[in-house]
Amino acid sequence: MSLQPARPRYKPYTGAAAGWGALRSVTRFWLDSKQPFKNLRALLKTNQNGGFDCPGCAWGDSPENGRIKFCENGAKAVNWEATKRGVGATFFARYSVSELRRQSDYWLEYQGRLTQPMRYDRQTDHYVPVSWDEAFALIARHLHNLESPDQAEFYTSGRASNEAAFLYQLFVRAFGTNNFPDCSNMCHEASGVALGQSVGVGKGSVTFADFEHADAIFVFGQNPGTNHPRMLEPLREAVKRGAQVACFNPLKERGLERFQHPQHAFEMLSNGSRPLNTAFFRPALGGDMAALRGMAKFLLQWEREAQSKGEAAVFDHAFIAEHTEGVDAYLAQVDATPWAQIEQQSGLRLDEIECAARLYRDANRVIICWAMGLTQHHHSVPTIQEIVNLQLLRGNVGRPGAGLCPVRGHSNVQGDRTMGINDRPPAALLDALEQRFQFRVPREHGHNTVEAINAMLEGHSKVFIGLGGNFAQATPDSPRTHAALQHCALTVQISTKLNRSHLTTGNDALILPCLGRTDIDRQAEGPQAVTVEDSFSMIHASYGQLEPLSAEMRSEPAIIAGIAKAVLGNHPVDWDALIGHYDRIRELIADTIPGFHDFNRRVQHPGGFHLGNSAGERRWSTANGRANFAPHSLPQSLLHEKVRETGEQPDLILQTLRSHDQYNTTIYSLDDRYRGVRGLREVVFANADDINRLGYEPGQKVDMVSLWADGVERRVSGFTLLAYDIPPGQAAAYYPETNPLVPLDSFGEGSFTPTSKFVAIRLEPARDTGRIL
Ligand SMILES: Nc1nc2c(c(=O)[nH]1)N[C@H]1C(S)=C(S)[C@@H](COP(=O)(O)OP(=O)(O)OC[C@H]3O[C@@H](n4cnc5c(=O)[nH]c(N)nc54)[C@H](O)[C@@H]3O)O[C@H]1N2
Ligand SMILES: Nc1nc2c(c(=O)[nH]1)N[C@H]1C(S)=C(S)[C@@H](COP(=O)(O)OP(=O)(O)OC[C@H]3O[C@@H](n4cnc5c(=O)[nH]c(N)nc54)[C@H](O)[C@@H]3O)O[C@H]1N2
Numbered sequence: 011m012s013l014q015p016a017r018p019r020y021k022p023y024t025g026a027a028a029g030w031g032a033l034r035s036v037t038r039f040w041l042d043s044k045q046p047f048k049n050l051r052a053l054l055k056t057n058q059n060g061g062f063d064c065p066g067c068a069w070g071d072s073p074e075n076g077r078i079k080f081c082e083n084g085a086k087a088v089n090w091e092a093t094k095r096g097v098g099a100t101f102f103a104r105y106s107v108s109e110l111r112r113q114s115d116y117w118l119e120y121q122g123r124l125t126q127p128m129r130y131d132r133q134t135d136h137y138v139p140v141s142w143d144e145a146f147a148l149i150a151r152h153l154h155n156l157e158s159p160d161q162a163e164f165y166t167s168g169r170a171s172n173e174a175a176f177l178y179q180l181f182v183r184a185f186g187t188n189n190f191p192d193c194s195n196m197c198h199e200a201s202g203v204a205l206g207q208s209v210g211v212g213k214g215s216v217t218f219a220d221f222e223h224a225d226a227i228f229v230f231g232q233n234p235g236t237n238h239p240r241m242l243e244p245l246r247e248a249v250k251r252g253a254q255v256a257c258f259n260p261l262k263e264r265g266l267e268r269f270q271h272p273q274h275a276f277e278m279l280s281n282g283s284r285p286l287n288t289a290f291f292r293p294a295l296g297g298d299m300a301a302l303r304g305m306a307k308f309l310l311q312w313e314r315e316a317q318s319k320g321e322a323a324v325f326d327h328a329f330i331a332e333h334t335e336g337v338d339a340y341l342a343q344v345d346a347t348p349w350a351q352i353e354q355q356s357g358l359r360l361d362e363i364e365c366a367a368r369l370y371r372d373a374n375r376v377i378i379c380w381a382m383g384l385t386q387h388h389h390s391v392p393t394i395q396e397i398v399n400l401q402l403l404r405g406n407v408g409r410p411g412a413g414l415c416p417v418r419g420h421s422n423v424q425g426d427r428t429m430g431i432n433d434r435p436p437a438a439l440l441d442a443l444e445q446r447f448q449f450r451v452p453r454e455h456g457h458n459t460v461e462a463i464n465a466m467l468e469g470h471s472k473v474f475i476g477l478g479g480n481f482a483q484a485t486p487d488s489p490r491t492h493a494a495l496q497h498c499a500l501t502v503q504i505s506t507k508l509n510r511s512h513l514t515t516g517n518d519a520l521i522l523p524c525l526g527r528t529d530i531d532r533q534a535e536g537p538q539a540v541t542v543e544d545s546f547s548m549i550h551a552s553y554g555q556l557e558p559l560s561a562e563m564r565s566e567p568a569i570i571a572g573i574a575k576a577v578l579g580n581h582p583v584d585w586d587a588l589i590g591h592y593d594r595i596r597e598l599i600a601d602t603i604p605g606f607h608d609f610n611r612r613v614q615h616p617g618g619f620h621l622g623n624s625a626g627e628r629r630w631s632t633a634n635g636r637a638n639f640a641p642h643s644l645p646q647s648l649l650h651e652k653v654r655e656t657g658e659q660p661d662l663i664l665q666t667l668r669s670h671d672q673y674n675t676t677i678y679s680l681d682d683r684y685r686g687v688r689g690l691r692e693v694v695f696a697n698a699d700d701i702n703r704l705g706y707e708p709g710q711k712v713d714m715v716s717l718w719a720d721g722v723e724r725r726v727s728g729f730t731l732l733a734y735d736i737p738p739g740q741a742a743a744y745y746p747e748t749n750p751l752v753p754l755d756s757f758g759e760g761s762f763t764p765t766s767k768f769v770a771i772r773l774e775p776a777r778d779t780g781r782i783l
């Protein structure tokens with residue numbers, strides 16, 4: 011593999027998910043890391059007891075050791091992080107920041123690991139070396155210069171360990187603000203809000219073992235073949251033992267459709283693959299709430315029929331009576347929802363919805379999973395609450411083999427929230443911090459991601475610190491976000507790899523290179539482990555395995571402690587002492603965060619420990635102490651009023667999604683194997699009839715312009731139209747290239763999550779008409 015991408019090619023993929031293609035792809039990344047043998051040893055430690063937690067996704071594992079527990083995309087993540095290539099003083103002397111800005115996201119990260127702290131020199135437009143102490147002192151000067159602590163933004167991306175996240179929130183709150191914009195704001199925020207209101211805890215209620223007992227598993231708006239490949243195995247096992255797997259996705263994503271496991275040699279050799287799904291439903295973008303409502307309406311109809319015939323009930327009346335509130339209002343809402351609206355909004359025929367409802371009814375134990383296809387819409391909170399409503403009707407929460415399963419993204423995004431990375435922190439957390447550390451903890455809500463961008467744009471916030479991630483590229487409305495960062499007096503990025511956020515500098519800017527999950531973290535009292543929490547609330551330890559590329563890199567906790575000490579001195583804790591051995595950080599976590607008592611002992615247990623989940627135990631930590639039905643009506647229209655105000659009918663509705671060879675804004679290669687694309691990311695998938703109807707030809711280059719009545723033109727140029735098996739009226743294109751199309755004020759109600767899966771667009775012939783394919 012080299013940086014030179016393959017010649018662009020588009021040819022529908024006919025192989026199975028995983029299998030030989032996966033093995034070939036992993037091998038390429040392995041060799042390209044320049045240290046294949048070391049990395050092979052490291053890979054075998056992935057997700058093992060005594061090994062490190064995969065820096066890929068947040069899917070959990072069975073606790074037994076021994077079996078190989080990494081997937082194709084986990085292997086890519088490991089090889090990408092554990093590379094021999096480094097980016098330090100020589101690199102930055104060679105390229106100015108303006109020059110670097112002209113490079114692609116792919117090129118930037120490919121350059122390798124950041125190896126030493128750097129400070130931006132505006133005079134020369136180059137990054138130049140800076141000592142750690144000078145860097146910390148510079149941050150302290152800027153933070154002390156602010157009129158109020160609320161003028162600084164402290165971003166977190168979900169790879170930060172529990173220890174790093176806990177220290178970060180402690181420092182930031184001791185400094186005096188709750189401004190915690192977080193990648194979760196763009197991700198599963200709607201799940202947290204919806205579940206918190208409905209069942210009292212914003213996390214999934216199931217554990218890994220539940221998948222072994224489910225009679226049906228519904229997967230909404232998720233592409234596990236690419237984004238959570240280890241999830242395919244429990245799905246496949248479920249199908250094997252006769253359980254139903256039903257998928258709701260407008261795209262027939264490979265892996266949901268056909269699957270073979272790379273670790274099952276026989277199936278691979280015989281090239282035998284079997285259909286994984288037992289049912290596949292292809293809703294309109296944003297149509298899931300209507301589909302779920304339709305399922306509930308069928309259940310209600312069958313419940314009434316059963317009652318009139320004296321047959322067994324469809325609803326779990328005992329559960330509803332004992333545990334829930336609001337069923338009558340909800341069923342009245344179900345009755346009031348017209349079938350015509352359900353059909354029109356869901357994009358599904360009533361017989362399809364009836365089929366889904368039957369699958370649902372006939373299963374005793376049902377797990378419902380979901381991801382970004384549900385969380386990145388205007389009405390994501392009501393949609394997820396509709397899942398809860400459905401599950402409550404049949405008592406499918408809090409018993410083995412049944413429950414709610416938001417499948418998280420970043421490997422520790424759930425843990426970061428548990429540790430208090432929260433712009434709207436619960437009072438109990440703040441009370442506990444105040445009691446333990448004896449300082450006045452800020453009580454006002456802080457900024458989430460959208461609010462942080464607005465605050466920087468308006469000049470209210472002047473310092474941005476990013477604990478990981480790529481704020482400039484992951485956020486919506488890219489030109490405005492870039493301007494927001496550039497308005498700052500200081501931007502600081504604590505990172506492993508070079509990305510566009512380092513090039514979108516404030517007046518002053520720092521790059522602070524940190525250790526990653528795979529690196530050995532040596533502190534005064536020896537090598538340290540960190541801990542993480544997966545989607546099933548399992549907490550386990552992670553031990554880095556590889557010698558760091560540079561002695562100048564520091565661990566995230568050490569960097570945070572360095573900043574904190576420079577800003578606050580030894581208040582409210584002795585930061586250096588904590589870093590000497592992370593057991594001391596874990597003691598503070600045990601003192602303040604519920605569920606972590608005796609943390610240092612329990613985390614020694616192979617496989618870790620379960621944090622507990624009140625909803626999973628049928629205890630409801632809601633205001634009324636019950637599980638709540640949420641009686642929402644369907645949205646009047648899926649088109650936001652700002653779209654309707656333009657008076658223009660959108661050509662297509664665009665969703666922005668991930669290719670197979672990327673991890674969020676990290677682009678591993680320009681290929682998307684399962685969708686048949688090679689060597690090119692500026693593509694837009696559309697239905698052949700739509701391409702024809704709109705007067706274009708497949709392979710032609712187009713611009714996309716988003717419809718939003720605020721006088722700002724949002725356009726991306728030169729995307730190649732690909733005829734794809736996608737429902738009419740829809741389009742799909744990769745994130746982050748399409749982020750300039752997502753308006754900053756187009757976000758989910760109650761979640762503030764940018765609506766990345768629903769962008770109303772117009773196509774225009776590209777100014778550059780040269781054909782690529
Ligand atoms: N290899 C790899 N792994 C990853 C990531 C990665 O980038 N690469 N990212 C990580 C992160 S942070 C996250 S959050 C997860 C993301 O995991 P996913 O949620 O699987 O990610 P997306 O690519 O955004 O895919 C969304 C899926 O939802 C479907 N969809 C879109 N709109 C709708 C809709 O309205 N209704 C329905 N029913 N379906 C819809 C799309 O067709 C697509 O299949 O993955 C994590 N794991
Ligand atoms: N249009 C559109 N936008 C989206 C989405 C979408 O589906 N569509 N998805 C959203 C979602 S779900 C998410 S989660 C966000 C992701 O947003 P982010 O989490 O901000 O972005 P990433 O691309 O994961 O960040 C990659 C960078 O993290 C740094 N990094 C990697 N590992 C480590 C580490 O161990 N420590 C530290 N300190 N840094 C590290 C590297 O420098 C790398 O360049 O994007 C969101 N944006």
Ligand SMILES: [Mo]
Pocket residue numbers: 193196197198418419420
């Ligand atoms: Mo995410």
